[in-house]
Amino acid sequence: MRQSMCQRGASCHNITSCSVCVCVCVSQLKMSADSNPRALHEQLRAQGDAVREIKAQKGSKAEVDAAVQLLLKLKADYKQLTGQDYQAGRPPPDAVMNDEDHDEDDGDDQVDPWNVSTSSAKGVDYDKLIVRFGSSKIDQELVDRIARLTGKTPHRFLRRGIFFSHRDMHQILDAFEKQKSFYLYTGRGPSSEAMHVGHLIPFIFTKWLQDVFDVPLVIQMTDDEKYLWKDLSLEDCHRYAVENARDIIACGFDLDKTFLFSDLEYMGASPSFYRNVVKVQKHVTFNQVKGIFGFTDSDCIGKISFPAIQAAPSFSNSFPQIFGDRNDVQCLIPCAIDQDPYFRMTRDVAPRIGYLKPALLHSTFFPALQGAQTKMSASDANSSIFLTDTPKQIKNKVNKHAFSGGKDTVEEHRKFGGNPDVDVSFMYLTFFLDDDEQLEKIRQDYRSGALLTGELKKCLIETLQPMIAAHQERRKLVTDETVRQFMTPRKLRFNC
Template sequence: MLMSFFFSDRDLNTILDLYEAGEKFYLYTGRGPSSESLHLGHLIPFMFTKYLQDAFKVPLVIQLTDDEKFLWKNLTIAECKRLARENAKDIIACGFDVEGTFIFTDLNYVGGAFYENMLEVAKRVTYNNLRGIFGITPEDQIGKDPYFRMTHDVAPKIGFQKPSLIESRFFPALQGECTKMSASDPNSAIYVTDSSKQIKAKVNKYAFSGGQASVELHRKLGANLDVDVPLKYLNFFLEDDDELDHIKKEYKEGRMLTGEVKQRLIAVLSELVARHQRARAQVTEEMVDAFMAVRPLPNMFG
């Protein structure tokens, strides 16, 4: 079911055509490490990236933008570095192959002591400072931007192939699609560090339901699947398509109750998170060093 949630792309057909013609390509993704633990929404792009790497047998580069989080969050450089390594362990636990995967952090790979000093200065320079010092205007060019879209637009201007971009659907917070998962609200998401007891409590208490106010009304009108968070989560993580279709039909027609859907979700998420925790426990500091070692990757250009 995960595949159906990656719904659009930019120039993916170009890469596929080149691949069929025998040309090489590599995968690139990343994360901004601003929290101790990943939640399920963070795992989805890495699960999909692993599928793509396994399907095409291509190298993968994963960037951890710890420098960006230093600039955006109230964190020290040392803490950003630590969070990057902790997040790397969760990423490695998704099952990536060290032989074909390079993980790097900006502060270690791009940086060094001089770069860290640059960031300490940059964090304390505002737009008004720049305007006063250099006389810049809103139309002036800038030398930084962390987003793929700008890379997509600029790459041809400097002689490179446009990267292909793949986009996924929004993964909602437990409280519904109008809310956002936030590290400041641990009840807004299921984290990969949560116990089965915590998962059960969060789903039962906070997962927004599309069910009706009473059993009688629910039996009569059925559930609103468009707003039901437990069903949306099952769309992402329940691997049995036939079972998912059955749940949708029964729930929509009122024969299955909200509590039953939540119980199935609790079972699915508890197993998923427990499996991740077992894999995470096997990731050592030496494994992180191996993934971050600068080295040639198989089938890479050059």
């Protein structure tokens, strides 16, 4: 707690150390927690202790009354902020946790829906991020259970910890084990015509989930979000949504089980979807979204209300053409962990509007060519391998820009070896090279110095070139009619 001056003239570090100044100290602290539910919960606990301490010390009636009044005020503030009554020993749900609520030893990692950066060459510390966000680690037991229930070899993204964190995945598997189905929801914010290889990660994995669990999928194209956040016209945002849809469809999704929609089109045509947006809007306060997303008074009102739009696909009755009026079909959301703030909010509000909480599977970030300190960005051509790049462009980008974990000279590298943990070419291979034994041999050879940086880059180039060429060929087969079919609201194949 912050130090303050006691009315008796002493420095006070603990609000219970002085019954006279208890209200002063807590009131000063209150200013720093107006939008921070966890900090407010902690202040309530401390103020409760303070009330008991004043009574134990036989404080005056005025002191007791003042402390109790402050306790009641904090409880009222807590309910307004979180929508729930304060309960001792039960911190607020994960959805309303402020991203500033983390220990100072988290380093320089910055993770939110719009920015990802770290000072570490190895990238974001995901173990600390799990603690900070309050999610659960995907352990070998969970991976083995998925394999057992599906009868399929776990995807390389699971085997290698690329999808590393979850919320309530065991609950999804419990239901699946009882022949009760679920549905998948993921999305894309279309900010340019061309997607890069990092954008493929959630779709590659979602395609695998759709296949092994045989479940329907909804894909939200947040063209409205990009209009609100970027200096783009409404027409361009929607055009990018359609172009990106072609790349997504080219991943091989099943038309009979996939509905792909643009917010700008679907929300105006679906009363059920919009009703759920409004329900979420009513049950989330401005203080909450400020605390979760860092909005300021200068942000347009569209940004402040947008999280409710991203929340709505988490509820099955947002899609009556698929699920009718059912609100009991649980949703599983595969996404990068920077999108988790949206769904912490969603999971908090869901039971208060009578819906199931969505479950989540979180992926790591796909690093920029220049290093894992930030994720690959479509706004920087030299940081990204685009799905439209030619084999020559791929080769040049990898050779010129891919950050190396090798030594400065061949002699040093042969003697001391390279560091695959910071080498971008090796990181990319962990995403796209399917053979575990081959990947491990590359790791060992590079670390020992037997494999040079140029040779490692060559391995990556030879992996990416055919993969992207094959994607481009599949994309050519995606006609305007194919896009229209995927984006038309309709009944999907759903066994439940």
